[in-house]
Amino acid sequence: MPHFTFQGTPAETKAERLADFLRERGLDPARTLCELNGQALAPGADAPLAEGDTLNAFSIVAGG
Amino acid sequence: MTPNPLLTPQEAQRLGAARVGIAGAGGLGSNIAMHLTRAGVGHLTVVDFDVVSESNLNRQFYFRDQLGLPKVAALCTNLLRIAPALDLRTHAQRLTEANFRPTFADCEVVVEAFDNPESKSAFLRALLPTGKPLVCASGMAGWGHSGAIALRRLGPTLYLAGDAATAASATCPPASPRVGIVAALQANTVIALLLGVQP
Numbered sequence: 459m460p461h462f463t464f465q466g467t468p469a470e471t472k473a474e475r476l477a478d479f480l481r482e483r484g485l486d487p488a489r490t491l492c493e494l495n496g497q498a499l500a501p502g503a504d505a506p507l508a509e510g511d512t513l514n515a516f517s518i519v520a521g522g
Numbered sequence: 523m524t525p526n527p528l529l530t531p532q533e534a535q536r537l538g539a540a541r542v543g544i545a546g547a548g549g550l551g552s553n554i555a556m557h558l559t560r561a562g563v564g565h566l567t568v569v570d571f572d573v574v575s576e577s578n579l580n581r582q583f584y585f586r587d588q589l590g591l592p593k594v595a596a597l598c599t600n601l602l603r604i605a606p607a608l609d610l611r612t613h614a615q616r617l618t619e620a621n622f623r624p625t626f627a628d629c630e631v632v633v634e635a636f637d638n639p640e641s642k643s644a645f646l647r648a649l650l651p652t653g654k655p656l657v658c659a660s661g662m663a664g665w666g667h668s669g670a671i672a673l674r675r676l677g678p679t680l681y682l683a684g685d686a687a688t689a690a691s692a693t694c695p696p697a698s699p700r701v702g703i704v705a706a707l708q709a710n711t712v713i714a715l716l717l718g719v720q721p
Contacts, residue, residue, distance in 0.1 A: 489639050491646060491660070491682065498677035500650045501643035516674065516682055518646075521663040521690035522550040522637035522701065 462511040469513075477504040480515060489518045526562040533717060534562055540716050541565035541609075543629035545617055545645055547593040548572070549701040550659055550708065551635030552583035552600075557709035559601045563716070565609040566601070567629055570594050571616040581698035617641070622648035631712050634658040635705075637690065646680075653679055657711045661685035662704040664694045671703055673711060673721060681721060683707040 461470045473479035476494065477487040492499040493514040499505060501518055529537065542563055544551045547570035555568055570593045574584045578593075588596040594612035601608055613625060622645060626632045632654055634645045642658065649656055661684035662671065670685040683704050690696045714721040 489643060491658075491676065493676040496677060498650060498680040500646040502647060514674075514676070516660060516676075516686040518639045518642045518660045519663075519687065519689035520637060520639050521661065521688070521696045522546065522548055522635055522659060 460507045460509050460511065462507065462509065462513060464513050465515070471507065473507060475504055475506055476513070479507055479513075483515075485515060485517065491516045491518055526560065529562055537562040537713065537716055538564035540631075541567060541629050542712055542716075543567045543626035543632035544569070544635055545622070545626070545632065546570055546635035546637070546641070547597050548578065548635065548637055549581040549696055549698075550637075550662075550705045551633070552593065552597055553581075553702055553705035554633055554635055554709045554712075555597055555601055556583045556604070557706060558712060559605050559608055561709070561713050562605075563713075564607075565611070567611045567613070567626060568594055568597060569613040569615060569617055569625055570597075571614060581696060581701045617645070619644045619648045623652065626654070629654070631655045631657065631715055633708055633712060635708070637696070639689075650680065655679045655681075655715050657681045657683065657708045657715075659683045659704050659708055661688045662700045663688045663690035663696045664700060665697060668700070668703060671700070671707065673707055675721070681708075681711050683711065 471479050480487045488502045574588045592614045636642050674682045711721045
């Protein structure tokens with residue numbers, strides 16, 4: 459069970475992949491922009507989650 | 523020639539030589555284009571398939587006598603009134619993941635200015651791997667909560683403006699002030715990137 463930092467606070471999850479973690483948090487991976495360990499990931503991108511990762515996630519919502 | 527007499531010669535040269543891409547010419551894109559033109563950016567590439575409609579006039583940089591015109595044509599008219607020497611390349615077409623890269627290939631910075639989340643996501647999937655500086659937006663509908671709007675840097679080349687939460691809907695429509703704040707924030711970020719100062 460990876461322990462990592464999510465949105466600046468400690469978190470843990472049973473999910474082993476980013477997309478599964480986002481779903482666990484009620485976020486749609488296809489509409490979520492993530493920054494994993496300082497690298498931006500486009501919506502829909504997946505990646506393994508590992509101990510000590512730093513993850514930030516931002517919803518892509520309608521409007522403009 | 524720049525419409526902005528407050529620039530130093532070096533700043534005027536830098537902005538005047540730059541080409542910035544803008545994907546979408548609605549509430550965000552039309553106002554971003556206006557800001558960049560007033561700031562002295564010399565070359566813009568703007569893409570939008572839509573026409574000006576009544577519902578656009580509450581926040582977009584168009585006028586009642588432009589209803590029914592392609593947005594890129596109306597925007598061209600309006601921007602050239604500000605800066606007659608502006609080099610404005612417009613495309614009245616729908617952007618897809620297949621044509622993002624060639625459309626903006628010669629742009630130094632590309633701005634995402636769509637209103638629907640599918641297009642915003644497609645933009646990121648197509649252009650994030652290029653490493654080109656990108657300035658995107660998410661979350662600007664409604665009123666108030668100005669302090670929730672922020673600029674975030676994600677990785678080395680991506681900037682996200684907005685509150686990343688407040689979606690436009692029938693009960694929370696996009697309105698000029700908040701959309702305008704985000705558009706100005708995006709334009710300010712582009713100028714900072716071009717001038718090499720902290721966005």
